[in-house]
Amino acid sequence: MTDNPAISIRDVRHAYGEREALRGVSFDVGAGEVFALLGPNGSGKTTLFKLLSTLAPVQSGMISLFGHDVTREPAVVRSMLGVVFQSPALDKKLRVEENLWCHGRLYGLKGAELRERINEGLGRFNVADRRRDYVETLSGGLQRRVELAMCLMHRPRVLLLDEPSTGLDPGARADLWRAIGEARRQGVTVVATTHLLEEAERADRIAIVHQGQLAALDTPQALQASVGGDTITLRTTEPGQLAAAIESALQLKTTALDGAVRVEATGGAGPDLASQLYSRFRDQIDELSIGKPTLEDVFIARTGSRFEEQD
Template identity: 60%
Template structure:
Protein backbone atom coordinates (compact mmCIF):
# COMPACT_ATOMS: atom_id res chain seq x y z
CA UNK A 1 0.00 0.00 0.00
CA UNK A 2 1.51 3.37 -1.01
CA UNK A 3 2.52 5.78 1.74
CA UNK A 4 -0.02 8.50 2.43
CA UNK A 5 1.03 12.01 1.31
CA UNK A 6 2.46 14.50 3.75
CA UNK A 7 0.16 17.18 2.35
CA UNK A 8 -3.14 16.71 0.53
CA UNK A 9 -5.05 19.68 -0.88
CA UNK A 10 -8.44 19.02 -2.48
CA UNK A 11 -10.56 21.57 -4.34
CA UNK A 12 -9.59 24.45 -2.07
CA UNK A 13 -11.19 27.84 -2.65
CA UNK A 14 -10.75 31.02 -0.64
CA UNK A 15 -12.27 34.48 -1.00
CA UNK A 16 -11.43 37.88 0.44
CA UNK A 17 -14.75 39.65 -0.06
CA UNK A 18 -15.37 39.73 -3.81
CA UNK A 19 -11.83 38.58 -4.65
CA UNK A 20 -11.32 34.83 -5.10
CA UNK A 21 -7.67 34.33 -4.16
CA UNK A 22 -7.61 30.53 -4.52
CA UNK A 23 -9.76 28.81 -7.15
CA UNK A 24 -10.26 25.08 -6.83
CA UNK A 25 -6.63 24.08 -6.19
CA UNK A 26 -5.76 20.39 -5.71
CA UNK A 27 -2.36 18.68 -5.33
CA UNK A 28 -0.36 16.39 -3.04
CA UNK A 29 3.13 16.55 -1.58
CA UNK A 30 5.00 13.33 -0.74
CA UNK A 31 6.73 12.77 2.58
CA UNK A 32 10.34 13.93 2.47
CA UNK A 33 9.77 16.05 -0.63
CA UNK A 34 10.92 19.64 -1.17
CA UNK A 35 7.94 21.28 -2.84
CA UNK A 36 7.73 24.89 -4.05
CA UNK A 37 4.68 26.97 -4.87
CA UNK A 38 5.88 29.43 -7.51
CA UNK A 39 3.98 32.50 -8.58
CA UNK A 40 4.14 36.29 -8.84
CA UNK A 41 2.60 38.47 -6.17
CA UNK A 42 -1.17 38.11 -6.17
CA UNK A 43 -1.15 34.56 -7.53
CA UNK A 44 -2.65 32.94 -4.43
CA UNK A 45 0.39 31.13 -3.08
CA UNK A 46 0.59 33.09 0.18
CA UNK A 47 -3.11 32.48 0.81
CA UNK A 48 -2.43 28.75 0.44
CA UNK A 49 0.47 29.12 2.90
CA UNK A 50 -1.92 30.70 5.41
CA UNK A 51 -4.45 27.91 4.93
CA UNK A 52 -1.92 25.06 5.22
CA UNK A 53 -0.40 26.55 8.36
CA UNK A 54 -3.88 27.12 9.92
CA UNK A 55 -3.41 30.91 10.05
CA UNK A 56 -6.81 31.35 8.38
CA UNK A 57 -9.72 28.89 8.42
CA UNK A 58 -10.76 26.89 5.38
CA UNK A 59 -13.81 28.12 3.48
CA UNK A 60 -14.16 25.45 0.78
CA UNK A 61 -12.30 22.21 0.12
CA UNK A 62 -10.09 20.12 2.37
CA UNK A 63 -6.45 20.16 3.46
CA UNK A 64 -4.79 17.30 5.33
CA UNK A 65 -1.34 17.74 6.86
CA UNK A 66 0.39 14.52 7.90
CA UNK A 67 -2.97 12.80 8.13
CA UNK A 68 -4.67 15.56 10.13
CA UNK A 69 -7.41 17.85 8.81
CA UNK A 70 -6.66 21.56 9.15
CA UNK A 71 -10.42 22.09 9.38
CA UNK A 72 -11.09 19.85 12.40
CA UNK A 73 -7.65 19.03 13.84
CA UNK A 74 -5.85 22.35 13.78
CA UNK A 75 -4.02 21.80 17.07
CA UNK A 76 -2.65 18.44 15.89
CA UNK A 77 -1.48 20.05 12.63
CA UNK A 78 0.29 22.88 14.47
CA UNK A 79 2.06 20.37 16.68
CA UNK A 80 3.67 18.67 13.67
CA UNK A 81 4.66 21.67 11.54
CA UNK A 82 7.31 24.35 11.78
CA UNK A 83 6.43 27.69 10.19
CA UNK A 84 8.72 30.41 8.87
CA UNK A 85 6.97 33.62 7.83
CA UNK A 86 8.07 36.05 5.16
CA UNK A 87 8.07 38.90 7.68
CA UNK A 88 10.53 38.48 10.57
CA UNK A 89 8.94 36.70 13.55
CA UNK A 90 11.78 36.94 16.06
CA UNK A 91 12.27 39.63 18.69
CA UNK A 92 15.20 41.86 17.74
CA UNK A 93 15.64 43.03 21.34
CA UNK A 94 16.24 39.50 22.63
CA UNK A 95 19.31 37.33 22.17
CA UNK A 96 19.32 34.34 19.84
CA UNK A 97 19.05 31.93 22.77
CA UNK A 98 16.28 33.93 24.45
CA UNK A 99 14.20 33.83 21.26
CA UNK A 100 14.44 30.05 21.05
CA UNK A 101 13.74 29.57 24.75
CA UNK A 102 10.55 31.65 24.55
CA UNK A 103 9.42 29.83 21.42
CA UNK A 104 10.09 26.40 22.90
CA UNK A 105 7.86 27.10 25.87
CA UNK A 106 4.94 27.61 23.48
CA UNK A 107 5.34 23.93 22.54
CA UNK A 108 5.47 22.69 26.11
CA UNK A 109 9.25 22.43 26.31
CA UNK A 110 11.09 23.64 29.37
CA UNK A 111 13.98 23.36 31.78
CA UNK A 112 17.33 21.88 30.85
CA UNK A 113 15.80 19.88 28.00
CA UNK A 114 14.66 23.06 26.27
CA UNK A 115 18.03 24.77 26.69
CA UNK A 116 19.84 21.70 25.39
CA UNK A 117 17.59 21.57 22.32
CA UNK A 118 17.95 25.30 21.71
CA UNK A 119 21.75 25.26 21.96
CA UNK A 120 21.92 22.18 19.74
CA UNK A 121 19.74 23.72 17.06
CA UNK A 122 21.70 26.97 17.10
CA UNK A 123 24.93 24.99 16.73
CA UNK A 124 23.45 22.97 13.86
CA UNK A 125 22.71 26.16 11.97
CA UNK A 126 26.22 27.52 12.50
CA UNK A 127 25.34 30.26 14.96
CA UNK A 128 27.10 29.03 18.11
CA UNK A 129 29.20 32.18 18.33
CA UNK A 130 25.99 34.25 18.20
CA UNK A 131 24.24 32.39 21.03
CA UNK A 132 24.10 35.43 23.32
CA UNK A 133 24.07 38.08 20.58
CA UNK A 134 21.05 40.32 20.24
CA UNK A 135 19.10 39.56 17.07
CA UNK A 136 19.22 43.22 15.98
CA UNK A 137 23.00 42.87 15.53
CA UNK A 138 22.71 39.93 13.10
CA UNK A 139 22.76 39.98 9.31
CA UNK A 140 19.67 39.10 7.29
CA UNK A 141 20.97 35.60 6.59
CA UNK A 142 21.77 35.00 10.26
CA UNK A 143 18.31 36.16 11.32
CA UNK A 144 16.73 33.76 8.84
CA UNK A 145 18.79 30.94 10.35
CA UNK A 146 17.50 31.89 13.82
CA UNK A 147 13.95 31.68 12.48
CA UNK A 148 14.70 28.25 11.02
CA UNK A 149 16.17 27.11 14.34
CA UNK A 150 13.05 28.38 16.08
CA UNK A 151 10.73 26.61 13.63
CA UNK A 152 12.60 23.28 13.94
CA UNK A 153 13.03 23.36 17.72
CA UNK A 154 10.11 21.01 18.44
CA UNK A 155 11.27 18.52 15.74
CA UNK A 156 8.34 19.00 13.32
CA UNK A 157 7.79 16.56 10.47
CA UNK A 158 6.95 19.33 8.00
CA UNK A 159 8.51 22.77 7.52
CA UNK A 160 6.34 25.40 5.83
CA UNK A 161 8.00 28.61 4.65
CA UNK A 162 6.62 31.76 3.01
CA UNK A 163 9.19 33.40 0.70
CA UNK A 164 12.15 32.19 2.81
CA UNK A 165 14.84 33.71 0.57
CA UNK A 166 13.38 37.23 0.47
CA UNK A 167 16.08 39.76 1.31
CA UNK A 168 18.90 37.20 1.40
CA UNK A 169 22.10 37.49 -0.62
CA UNK A 170 23.15 34.58 -2.90
CA UNK A 171 25.48 33.13 -0.25
CA UNK A 172 22.74 33.10 2.39
CA UNK A 173 20.36 31.47 -0.09
CA UNK A 174 22.86 28.70 -0.76
CA UNK A 175 23.23 28.15 3.00
CA UNK A 176 19.45 27.94 3.28
CA UNK A 177 19.19 25.23 0.62
CA UNK A 178 22.04 23.23 2.15
CA UNK A 179 20.03 23.16 5.35
CA UNK A 180 16.94 22.05 3.41
CA UNK A 181 18.97 19.19 1.90
CA UNK A 182 19.95 18.02 5.38
CA UNK A 183 16.34 18.13 6.58
CA UNK A 184 15.21 16.15 3.55
CA UNK A 185 17.71 13.40 4.40
CA UNK A 186 16.04 13.19 7.82
CA UNK A 187 12.63 12.73 6.21
CA UNK A 188 11.31 16.25 6.88
CA UNK A 189 8.87 17.50 4.24
CA UNK A 190 9.48 21.07 3.08
CA UNK A 191 6.79 23.22 1.48
CA UNK A 192 7.71 26.76 0.50
CA UNK A 193 6.30 29.64 -1.50
CA UNK A 194 8.49 31.77 -3.74
CA UNK A 195 8.38 34.33 -6.52
CA UNK A 196 12.03 33.62 -7.39
CA UNK A 197 12.46 31.44 -10.47
CA UNK A 198 15.96 30.29 -9.50
CA UNK A 199 14.61 29.26 -6.10
CA UNK A 200 11.88 27.11 -7.61
CA UNK A 201 14.40 25.32 -9.84
CA UNK A 202 16.01 23.80 -6.71
CA UNK A 203 12.80 22.09 -5.56
CA UNK A 204 12.07 18.41 -6.17
CA UNK A 205 8.71 19.39 -7.59
CA UNK A 206 6.77 22.61 -7.97
CA UNK A 207 3.34 23.98 -8.62
CA UNK A 208 2.95 27.19 -10.61
CA UNK A 209 0.17 29.54 -9.43
CA UNK A 210 -1.59 32.13 -11.58
CA UNK A 211 -4.58 34.19 -10.49
CA UNK A 212 -5.56 31.69 -7.84
CA UNK A 213 -5.25 28.60 -10.02
CA UNK A 214 -2.62 25.87 -10.25
CA UNK A 215 -1.57 26.04 -13.90
CA UNK A 216 1.35 23.58 -13.84
CA UNK A 217 2.60 20.80 -11.56
CA UNK A 218 5.73 18.67 -12.08
CA UNK A 219 9.48 18.62 -11.58
CA UNK A 220 11.30 21.74 -12.83
CA UNK A 221 13.09 19.68 -15.49
CA UNK A 222 9.88 18.08 -16.75
CA UNK A 223 8.09 21.43 -16.92
CA UNK A 224 10.90 22.98 -18.95
CA UNK A 225 11.09 19.93 -21.22
CA UNK A 226 7.32 20.08 -21.80
CA UNK A 227 7.81 23.09 -24.06
CA UNK A 228 10.19 21.22 -26.35
CA UNK A 229 13.05 22.72 -28.30
CA UNK A 230 14.19 26.32 -27.90
CA UNK A 231 12.50 29.63 -27.13
CA UNK A 232 12.88 32.55 -29.51
CA UNK A 233 11.95 36.07 -28.45
CA UNK A 234 11.61 38.67 -31.20
CA UNK A 235 11.54 42.41 -30.50
CA UNK A 236 9.83 44.62 -33.03
CA UNK A 237 7.98 47.92 -33.45
CA UNK A 238 4.72 46.13 -34.36
CA UNK A 239 4.45 42.78 -32.58
CA UNK A 240 0.98 41.92 -33.89
CA UNK A 241 2.06 42.47 -37.51
CA UNK A 242 5.21 40.38 -37.07
CA UNK A 243 3.29 37.60 -35.36
CA UNK A 244 0.80 37.48 -38.23
CA UNK A 245 3.58 37.52 -40.83
CA UNK A 246 5.32 34.55 -39.14
CA UNK A 247 2.10 32.57 -39.25
CA UNK A 248 1.35 33.41 -42.88
CA UNK A 249 4.81 33.38 -44.48
CA UNK A 250 6.60 30.73 -42.41
CA UNK A 251 3.58 28.66 -41.32
CA UNK A 252 4.78 28.72 -37.72
CA UNK A 253 2.82 29.26 -34.52
CA UNK A 254 3.80 32.43 -32.68
CA UNK A 255 2.28 34.50 -29.90
CA UNK A 256 2.51 38.05 -28.61
CA UNK A 257 3.41 38.36 -24.93
CA UNK A 258 3.71 41.84 -23.43
CA UNK A 259 4.96 43.44 -26.63
CA UNK A 260 7.34 40.69 -27.79
CA UNK A 261 6.78 37.84 -30.24
CA UNK A 262 7.59 34.36 -28.89
CA UNK A 263 8.07 30.99 -30.59
CA UNK A 264 8.93 27.56 -29.22
CA UNK A 265 10.73 25.46 -31.83
CA UNK A 266 13.06 22.43 -31.93
CA UNK A 267 16.56 23.42 -33.10
CA UNK A 268 15.70 27.09 -32.80
CA UNK A 269 19.10 28.15 -34.11
CA UNK A 270 18.14 26.77 -37.53
CA UNK A 271 15.07 29.01 -37.61
CA UNK A 272 16.92 32.28 -37.00
CA UNK A 273 18.32 32.60 -40.59
CA UNK A 274 14.82 31.96 -42.02
CA UNK A 275 13.34 34.66 -39.83
CA UNK A 276 16.01 37.20 -40.76
CA UNK A 277 15.86 36.34 -44.45
CA UNK A 278 12.09 36.46 -44.72
CA UNK A 279 11.13 39.09 -42.16
CA UNK A 280 14.36 40.87 -41.27
CA UNK A 281 12.96 44.33 -41.97
CA UNK A 282 10.35 43.83 -39.23
CA UNK A 283 12.71 42.38 -36.58
CA UNK A 284 14.77 44.59 -34.27
CA UNK A 285 16.37 41.82 -32.17
CA UNK A 286 16.27 38.04 -31.71
CA UNK A 287 16.99 36.20 -28.46
CA UNK A 288 17.47 32.41 -28.48
CA UNK A 289 17.58 30.21 -25.41
CA UNK A 290 16.51 26.96 -23.79
CA UNK A 291 13.08 27.00 -22.09
CA UNK A 292 13.05 28.39 -18.56
CA UNK A 293 10.42 28.28 -15.84
CA UNK A 294 9.40 31.76 -16.94
CA UNK A 295 8.80 30.34 -20.43
CA UNK A 296 6.64 27.64 -18.85
CA UNK A 297 4.67 30.32 -17.00
CA UNK A 298 4.19 32.30 -20.20
CA UNK A 299 3.14 29.19 -22.14
CA UNK A 300 0.53 28.28 -19.51
CA UNK A 301 -0.81 31.79 -18.81
CA UNK A 302 -0.01 34.07 -21.76
CA UNK A 303 1.63 36.56 -19.39
CA UNK A 304 5.19 37.38 -18.42
CA UNK A 305 6.06 36.23 -14.93
CA UNK A 306 6.60 39.65 -13.37
CA UNK A 307 3.71 41.32 -15.19
CA UNK A 308 1.42 40.84 -12.18
CA UNK A 309 2.34 42.77 -9.07
CA UNK A 310 -0.92 43.01 -7.15
CA UNK A 311 -0.42 41.84 -3.58
CA UNK A 312 -2.71 39.26 -2.05
CA UNK A 313 -5.15 40.70 0.46
CA UNK A 314 -4.57 40.13 4.14
CA UNK A 315 -7.58 39.02 6.17
CA UNK A 316 -8.75 41.62 8.67
CA UNK A 317 -9.26 38.94 11.27
CA UNK A 318 -8.79 35.18 11.59
Protein backbone atom coordinates in the same frame (compact mmCIF):
# COMPACT_ATOMS: atom_id res chain seq x y z
CA MET B 1 -0.63 12.72 -7.19
CA THR B 2 1.80 11.32 -4.58
CA ASP B 3 1.31 8.04 -2.66
CA ASN B 4 0.96 8.56 1.13
CA PRO B 5 1.34 12.36 0.86
CA ALA B 6 2.48 14.62 3.67
CA ILE B 7 0.01 17.26 2.47
CA SER B 8 -3.18 16.67 0.52
CA ILE B 9 -5.14 19.57 -1.01
CA ARG B 10 -8.46 18.98 -2.75
CA ASP B 11 -10.57 21.52 -4.66
CA VAL B 12 -9.68 24.40 -2.32
CA ARG B 13 -11.49 27.66 -2.98
CA HIS B 14 -11.12 30.93 -1.08
CA ALA B 15 -12.57 34.39 -1.66
CA TYR B 16 -12.10 37.85 -0.20
CA GLY B 17 -15.50 39.39 -0.83
CA GLU B 18 -16.06 39.27 -4.58
CA ARG B 19 -12.44 38.42 -5.41
CA GLU B 20 -11.58 34.74 -5.74
CA ALA B 21 -8.04 34.16 -4.48
CA LEU B 22 -8.15 30.37 -4.99
CA ARG B 23 -10.34 28.65 -7.56
CA GLY B 24 -10.37 24.90 -7.11
CA VAL B 25 -6.72 24.04 -6.32
CA SER B 26 -5.77 20.36 -5.89
CA PHE B 27 -2.37 18.68 -5.43
CA ASP B 28 -0.30 16.53 -3.06
CA VAL B 29 3.11 17.07 -1.46
CA GLY B 30 5.18 13.96 -0.80
CA ALA B 31 6.77 13.25 2.58
CA GLY B 32 10.38 14.50 2.70
CA GLU B 33 9.90 16.63 -0.41
CA VAL B 34 11.05 20.22 -0.97
CA PHE B 35 8.06 21.76 -2.72
CA ALA B 36 7.77 25.29 -4.13
CA LEU B 37 4.60 27.30 -4.66
CA LEU B 38 5.64 29.66 -7.45
CA GLY B 39 3.63 32.64 -8.61
CA PRO B 40 3.68 36.43 -8.93
CA ASN B 41 2.23 38.59 -6.18
CA GLY B 42 -1.55 38.25 -6.26
CA SER B 43 -1.55 34.73 -7.70
CA GLY B 44 -3.02 33.09 -4.58
CA LYS B 45 0.03 31.36 -3.15
CA THR B 46 0.08 33.39 0.07
CA THR B 47 -3.60 32.64 0.67
CA LEU B 48 -2.79 28.95 0.28
CA PHE B 49 0.07 29.38 2.78
CA LYS B 50 -2.36 30.89 5.31
CA LEU B 51 -4.73 27.95 4.89
CA LEU B 52 -1.92 25.41 5.28
CA SER B 53 -0.66 27.12 8.43
CA THR B 54 -4.22 27.33 9.90
CA LEU B 55 -4.03 31.15 9.97
CA ALA B 56 -7.21 31.31 7.87
CA PRO B 57 -10.18 28.91 7.77
CA VAL B 58 -10.78 26.68 4.77
CA GLN B 59 -13.91 28.06 3.11
CA SER B 60 -14.36 25.26 0.59
CA GLY B 61 -12.50 22.04 -0.17
CA MET B 62 -10.15 20.01 2.04
CA ILE B 63 -6.56 20.27 3.30
CA SER B 64 -4.91 17.58 5.41
CA LEU B 65 -1.42 16.96 6.83
CA PHE B 66 -0.50 13.31 7.25
CA GLY B 67 -4.20 12.47 7.22
CA HIS B 68 -5.24 15.14 9.76
CA ASP B 69 -7.81 17.63 8.47
CA VAL B 70 -6.81 21.26 9.15
CA THR B 71 -10.44 22.20 9.82
CA ARG B 72 -11.39 19.35 12.17
CA GLU B 73 -7.99 18.90 13.87
CA PRO B 74 -6.23 22.30 13.83
CA ALA B 75 -4.36 21.71 17.11
CA VAL B 76 -2.91 18.41 15.84
CA VAL B 77 -1.91 20.05 12.56
CA ARG B 78 -0.20 22.97 14.35
CA SER B 79 1.83 20.55 16.44
CA MET B 80 3.26 19.11 13.21
CA LEU B 81 4.13 22.49 11.70
CA GLY B 82 7.15 24.76 11.77
CA VAL B 83 6.40 28.12 10.16
CA VAL B 84 8.77 30.79 8.85
CA PHE B 85 6.88 33.92 7.88
CA GLN B 86 7.91 36.50 5.30
CA SER B 87 8.58 39.00 8.12
CA PRO B 88 11.01 37.63 10.73
CA ALA B 89 9.33 36.36 13.92
CA LEU B 90 12.44 36.77 16.08
CA ASP B 91 12.59 39.20 19.00
CA LYS B 92 15.53 41.37 17.96
CA LYS B 93 16.08 42.69 21.49
CA LEU B 94 16.78 39.18 22.81
CA ARG B 95 19.88 37.08 22.34
CA VAL B 96 19.85 34.19 19.87
CA GLU B 97 19.56 31.46 22.49
CA GLU B 98 16.90 33.44 24.39
CA ASN B 99 14.68 33.39 21.30
CA LEU B 100 15.05 29.63 21.07
CA TRP B 101 14.42 29.24 24.80
CA CYS B 102 11.13 31.19 24.57
CA HIS B 103 9.98 29.18 21.56
CA GLY B 104 10.82 25.89 23.23
CA ARG B 105 8.90 26.80 26.37
CA LEU B 106 5.83 27.60 24.26
CA TYR B 107 5.95 24.02 22.98
CA GLY B 108 6.31 22.56 26.48
CA LEU B 109 10.06 21.92 26.41
CA LYS B 110 12.05 22.48 29.59
CA GLY B 111 15.14 21.52 31.53
CA ALA B 112 17.80 19.30 29.98
CA GLU B 113 15.64 18.51 26.94
CA LEU B 114 15.21 22.21 26.14
CA ARG B 115 18.95 22.87 26.47
CA GLU B 116 19.67 19.88 24.23
CA ARG B 117 17.24 21.08 21.56
CA ILE B 118 18.75 24.58 21.63
CA ASN B 119 22.27 23.23 21.21
CA GLU B 120 21.11 20.85 18.48
CA GLY B 121 19.38 23.60 16.49
CA LEU B 122 22.21 26.11 16.77
CA GLY B 123 24.73 23.48 15.72
CA ARG B 124 22.63 22.19 12.81
CA PHE B 125 22.43 25.64 11.23
CA ASN B 126 25.97 26.76 12.11
CA VAL B 127 25.05 29.60 14.46
CA ALA B 128 26.27 28.10 17.74
CA ASP B 129 29.03 30.71 17.95
CA ARG B 130 26.39 33.48 17.83
CA ARG B 131 24.23 32.16 20.66
CA ARG B 132 24.99 35.09 22.98
CA ASP B 133 24.63 37.74 20.25
CA TYR B 134 21.58 39.98 20.16
CA VAL B 135 19.46 39.17 17.11
CA GLU B 136 19.46 42.79 15.94
CA THR B 137 23.24 42.58 15.40
CA LEU B 138 22.96 39.65 12.95
CA SER B 139 22.79 39.85 9.18
CA GLY B 140 19.57 38.92 7.40
CA GLY B 141 20.99 35.56 6.39
CA LEU B 142 22.05 34.69 9.93
CA GLN B 143 18.65 35.73 11.27
CA ARG B 144 16.97 33.34 8.81
CA ARG B 145 19.23 30.52 10.03
CA VAL B 146 18.32 31.27 13.64
CA GLU B 147 14.64 31.34 12.69
CA LEU B 148 14.93 27.94 11.01
CA ALA B 149 16.68 26.54 14.09
CA MET B 150 13.91 27.95 16.26
CA CYS B 151 11.03 26.68 14.12
CA LEU B 152 12.46 23.14 14.06
CA MET B 153 13.04 22.87 17.82
CA HIS B 154 9.81 20.99 18.45
CA ARG B 155 10.71 18.61 15.57
CA PRO B 156 7.83 19.37 13.21
CA ARG B 157 7.08 17.07 10.30
CA VAL B 158 6.34 19.95 7.91
CA LEU B 159 8.18 23.26 7.52
CA LEU B 160 6.26 26.09 5.82
CA LEU B 161 8.18 29.10 4.53
CA ASP B 162 6.54 32.22 3.09
CA GLU B 163 8.90 34.07 0.71
CA PRO B 164 11.85 32.99 2.89
CA SER B 165 14.55 34.89 1.01
CA THR B 166 12.83 38.30 1.04
CA GLY B 167 15.43 40.98 1.71
CA LEU B 168 18.40 38.61 1.49
CA ASP B 169 21.40 39.16 -0.76
CA PRO B 170 22.43 36.31 -3.13
CA GLY B 171 24.99 34.91 -0.70
CA ALA B 172 22.53 34.83 2.19
CA ARG B 173 19.92 33.28 -0.11
CA ALA B 174 22.33 30.46 -0.96
CA ASP B 175 23.00 29.93 2.77
CA LEU B 176 19.26 29.79 3.40
CA TRP B 177 18.73 27.05 0.84
CA ARG B 178 21.64 25.06 2.23
CA ALA B 179 19.88 25.27 5.60
CA ILE B 180 16.61 24.13 3.99
CA GLY B 181 18.50 21.19 2.52
CA GLU B 182 19.73 20.32 6.00
CA ALA B 183 16.14 20.34 7.30
CA ARG B 184 15.14 18.05 4.46
CA ARG B 185 17.95 15.64 5.35
CA GLN B 186 16.42 15.45 8.82
CA GLY B 187 13.24 14.09 7.21
CA VAL B 188 11.25 17.34 7.25
CA THR B 189 8.84 18.08 4.40
CA VAL B 190 9.42 21.63 3.18
CA VAL B 191 6.88 23.86 1.39
CA ALA B 192 8.03 27.33 0.34
CA THR B 193 6.16 30.10 -1.45
CA THR B 194 8.26 32.23 -3.77
CA HIS B 195 8.02 34.68 -6.64
CA LEU B 196 11.68 34.12 -7.58
CA LEU B 197 12.12 31.83 -10.57
CA GLU B 198 15.72 30.90 -9.77
CA GLU B 199 14.73 30.02 -6.20
CA ALA B 200 11.93 27.69 -7.31
CA GLU B 201 14.42 25.71 -9.42
CA ARG B 202 15.99 24.43 -6.18
CA ALA B 203 12.81 22.53 -5.25
CA ASP B 204 12.06 18.89 -6.02
CA ARG B 205 8.73 19.90 -7.55
CA ILE B 206 7.05 23.18 -8.39
CA ALA B 207 3.38 24.14 -8.42
CA ILE B 208 2.89 27.23 -10.61
CA VAL B 209 -0.09 29.25 -9.37
CA HIS B 210 -1.82 31.69 -11.72
CA GLN B 211 -4.90 33.75 -10.85
CA GLY B 212 -5.90 31.34 -8.11
CA GLN B 213 -5.51 28.19 -10.17
CA LEU B 214 -2.83 25.55 -10.65
CA ALA B 215 -1.21 26.26 -14.02
CA ALA B 216 1.49 23.55 -13.87
CA LEU B 217 2.92 20.96 -11.48
CA ASP B 218 6.10 18.91 -11.98
CA THR B 219 9.84 18.86 -11.41
CA PRO B 220 11.74 21.94 -12.65
CA GLN B 221 13.43 19.84 -15.34
CA ALA B 222 10.18 18.30 -16.57
CA LEU B 223 8.44 21.68 -16.68
CA GLN B 224 11.23 23.18 -18.76
CA ALA B 225 11.33 20.17 -21.05
CA SER B 226 7.55 20.42 -21.57
CA VAL B 227 7.98 23.74 -23.34
CA GLY B 228 9.98 22.08 -26.10
CA GLY B 229 13.42 22.81 -27.49
CA ASP B 230 14.99 26.26 -27.83
CA THR B 231 12.99 29.43 -27.31
CA ILE B 232 13.52 32.14 -29.95
CA THR B 233 12.69 35.70 -28.91
CA LEU B 234 12.19 38.36 -31.58
CA ARG B 235 12.13 41.99 -30.45
CA THR B 236 10.00 44.21 -32.68
CA THR B 237 7.91 47.39 -32.67
CA GLU B 238 4.85 45.50 -33.97
CA PRO B 239 4.73 42.14 -32.15
CA GLY B 240 1.13 41.36 -33.12
CA GLN B 241 1.83 41.98 -36.79
CA LEU B 242 5.03 39.93 -36.80
CA ALA B 243 3.40 37.05 -34.93
CA ALA B 244 0.56 36.91 -37.46
CA ALA B 245 3.02 36.97 -40.38
CA ILE B 246 5.09 34.11 -38.90
CA GLU B 247 2.01 31.98 -38.21
CA SER B 248 0.67 32.58 -41.72
CA ALA B 249 3.93 31.95 -43.57
CA LEU B 250 5.43 29.11 -41.48
CA GLN B 251 2.41 27.65 -39.62
CA LEU B 252 4.22 28.09 -36.30
CA LYS B 253 2.62 28.83 -32.96
CA THR B 254 3.79 32.17 -31.56
CA THR B 255 3.28 34.23 -28.40
CA ALA B 256 3.32 38.03 -28.65
CA LEU B 257 4.17 39.73 -25.35
CA ASP B 258 5.75 42.98 -24.21
CA GLY B 259 7.28 44.11 -27.50
CA ALA B 260 8.49 40.65 -28.49
CA VAL B 261 7.40 37.48 -30.27
CA ARG B 262 8.36 34.09 -28.83
CA VAL B 263 8.64 30.98 -30.96
CA GLU B 264 9.35 27.50 -29.64
CA ALA B 265 11.64 25.25 -31.67
CA THR B 266 11.33 21.48 -31.34
CA GLY B 267 14.33 19.25 -30.79
CA GLY B 268 17.57 20.79 -32.02
CA ALA B 269 15.94 22.93 -34.72
CA GLY B 270 16.47 26.20 -32.85
CA PRO B 271 19.49 27.60 -34.75
CA ASP B 272 18.06 26.69 -38.18
CA LEU B 273 14.66 28.15 -37.35
CA ALA B 274 16.23 31.32 -35.97
CA SER B 275 18.18 31.74 -39.21
CA GLN B 276 15.04 31.15 -41.26
CA LEU B 277 13.04 33.67 -39.25
CA TYR B 278 15.72 36.33 -39.54
CA SER B 279 16.13 35.80 -43.29
CA ARG B 280 12.42 36.07 -43.98
CA PHE B 281 11.43 38.80 -41.50
CA ARG B 282 14.63 40.78 -40.96
CA ASP B 283 12.94 44.09 -41.79
CA GLN B 284 10.54 43.61 -38.87
CA ILE B 285 13.06 42.27 -36.33
CA ASP B 286 15.03 44.65 -34.10
CA GLU B 287 16.74 41.92 -32.06
CA LEU B 288 16.84 38.12 -32.09
CA SER B 289 17.94 35.84 -29.26
CA ILE B 290 17.83 32.10 -28.71
CA GLY B 291 18.03 30.17 -25.47
CA LYS B 292 16.94 27.10 -23.52
CA PRO B 293 13.47 27.17 -21.93
CA THR B 294 13.25 28.77 -18.49
CA LEU B 295 10.52 28.65 -15.87
CA GLU B 296 9.31 31.98 -17.22
CA ASP B 297 8.90 30.32 -20.63
CA VAL B 298 6.86 27.63 -18.89
CA PHE B 299 4.71 30.29 -17.22
CA ILE B 300 4.13 32.07 -20.52
CA ALA B 301 3.32 28.82 -22.31
CA ARG B 302 0.80 27.76 -19.64
CA THR B 303 -0.83 31.13 -18.93
CA GLY B 304 -0.27 33.35 -21.97
CA SER B 305 1.09 36.18 -19.80
CA ARG B 306 4.44 37.28 -18.47
CA PHE B 307 5.39 36.29 -14.94
CA GLU B 308 5.40 39.84 -13.61
CA GLU B 309 2.03 40.93 -15.00
CA GLN B 310 0.02 39.95 -11.90
CA ASP B 311 2.10 42.05 -9.48
